[in-house]
Amino acid sequence: MIPSDIKDISLADQGQARIEWAFIEMPVMRILLERFSREKPLKGVRMSGCLHITTETANLARVLTAGGADLVLCASNPLSTQDDVAAALVAHYRIPTFAVKGESTDVYYRHLNAALDHRPQLTMDDGADLISEMHKHRPALVADLLGGTEETTTGVIRLRAMARDGALKVPIIAVNDALTKHLFDNRYGTGQSTLDGLIRATNILLAGKIFTVAGYGWCGRGIALRAKGHGANVIVTEVDPLRALEAMMEGYRVMPLEEAAAISDFIVTVTGDKNVVDQRHFGVMKDGCILANSGHFNVEINIPALEKMATGKKRPRPYVEEYSLPDGRSIRLLAEGRLVNLAAAEGHPSAVMDMSFANQALCAVYLRNQKKKRENRVYPVPKDIDQEIARTKLQAMGVRIDNLTEEQERYLTSWQEGT
Numbered sequence: 001m002i003p004s005d006i007k008d009i010s011l012a013d014q015g016q017a018r019i020e021w022a023f024i025e026m027p028v029m030r031i032l033l034e035r036f037s038r039e040k041p042l043k044g045v046r047m048s049g050c051l052h053i054t055t056e057t058a059n060l061a062r063v064l065t066a067g068g069a070d071l072v073l074c075a076s077n078p079l080s081t082q083d084d085v086a087a088a089l090v091a092h093y094r095i096p097t098f099a100v101k102g103e104s105t106d107v108y109y110r111h112l113n114a115a116l117d118h119r120p121q122l123t124m125d126d127g128a129d130l131i132s133e134m135h136k137h138r139p140a141l142v143a144d145l146l147g148g149t150e151e152t153t154t155g156v157i158r159l160r161a162m163a164r165d166g167a168l169k170v171p172i173i174a175v176n177d178a179l180t181k182h183l184f185d186n187r188y189g190t191g192q193s194t195l196d197g198l199i200r201a202t203n204i205l206l207a208g209k210i211f212t213v214a215g216y217g218w219c220g221r222g223i224a225l226r227a228k229g230h231g232a233n234v235i236v237t238e239v240d241p242l243r244a245l246e247a248m249m250e251g252y253r254v255m256p257l258e259e260a261a262a263i264s265d266f267i268v269t270v271t272g273d274k275n276v277v278d279q280r281h282f283g284v285m286k287d288g289c290i291l292a293n294s295g296h297f298n299v300e301i302n303i304p305a306l307e308k309m310a311t312g313k314k315r316p317r318p319y320v321e322e323y324s325l326p327d328g329r330s331i332r333l334l335a336e337g338r339l340v341n342l343a344a345a346e347g348h349p350s351a352v353m354d355m356s357f358a359n360q361a362l363c364a365v366y367l368r369n370q371k372k373k374r375e376n377r378v379y380p381v382p383k384d385i386d387q388e389i390a391r392t393k394l395q396a397m398g399v400r401i402d403n404l405t406e407e408q409e410r411y412l413t414s415w416q417e418g419t
């Protein structure tokens with residue numbers, strides 16, 4: 001009997017079929033599956049992963065367990081779990097899994113603690129909840145921990161804050177910061193999956209609409225790019241002058257959110273910060289405006305303030321909450337302000353998660369094999385891992401590139417030659 005808390009085990013066959021389907025687009029992970037099966041680089045290592053329970057994560061779990069890891073999984077967001085995948089993980093891959101789509105905050109933390117009961121030697125986080133919970137409430141578990149990895153920007157920011165405060169008691173590898181991760185997953189993954197979530201939830205045409213993206217990091221860049229591709233008129237809001245300039249020169253309008261709110265049909269937040277869309281914005285928002293968030297936590301839109309202002313609320317479609325305001329306007333909030341791409345769609349496509357999760361798997365092995373005790377801080381992914389993943393991905397795509405000649409290599413390492 002595999003310990004688990006999932007919605008419905010009878011969904012397992014459907015989940016397995018979708019996991020296999022996703023694997024077709026994950027060639028780097030397929031190579032790793034073969035290598036890990038042979039070499040067993042994680043043999044006997046207790047691992048706990050707090051990740052979005054999707055088809056792509058299931059394929060990461062297959063690679064880790066093929067490598068010998070003793071793995072337990074829990075959800076990293078109450079709304080992102082794919083229940084058929086959770087069922088397949090338990091029934092077909094025999095991996096203890098604690099995740100139910102729509103779970104309450106209490107159940108979310110119960111699941112997190114079930115993953116911690118495993119006494120992990122390695123952790124894999126997406127948002128840093130596992131490490132944070134362990135350090136805050138179960139510090140004795142730190143004794144067994146070699147280190148952990150972190151998947152996302154928000155988690156890396158939290159973990160750096162922990163390290164700055166002297167609170168972090170293990171080394172962490174910031175998978176998010178690998179080039180083969182954020183340049184592809186954050187940009188093209190968030191770009192496509194966020195629009196996918198918006199469209200599945202609303203079925204509204206984007207062409208000709210005014211579409212505001214709050215935050216122009218890698219995720220914001222991807223969303224703006226894809227919204228533009230749909231024919232939307234894109235506005236970017238920013239607090240960073242360099243990013244604002246970049247957005248301007250990319251051809252977007254840039255203005256404060258209060259101005260954008262008055263004219264926008266859609267506003268999507270990807271800032272990583274709280275109350276970015278606040279009461280003053282609701283006060284001026286265009287009637288019918290659609291609000292969504294693709295940042296990690298559901299704090300970017302001040303939902304309690306919206307609830308307070310509203311005179312009524314209805315649910316015209318799944319994942320859409322329509323709030324009525326006293327002056328007759330309405331505001332539509334998608335997916336309760338949680339990650340719209342994972343709640344209303346299926347998260348990033350497999351082809352980008354292929355590289356993100358190859359980083360995860362290789363960094364787990366790297367942490368396992370470290371010889372000397374590292375300082376308790378946040379480390380980058382080793383450059384050779386990043387390069388190896390890029391090379392393998394290109395190979396799998398059948399793309400060849402040029403090599404430097406000896407003369408060119410010499411030129412790049414010399415300073416004598418000039419004009």
Ligand code: ADE
Pocket residue numbers: 051052053054055056057342346347348349350353
């Ligand atoms: N984060 C964003 N998209 C994801 C996916 N498809 N699987 C796991 N984590 C994700």
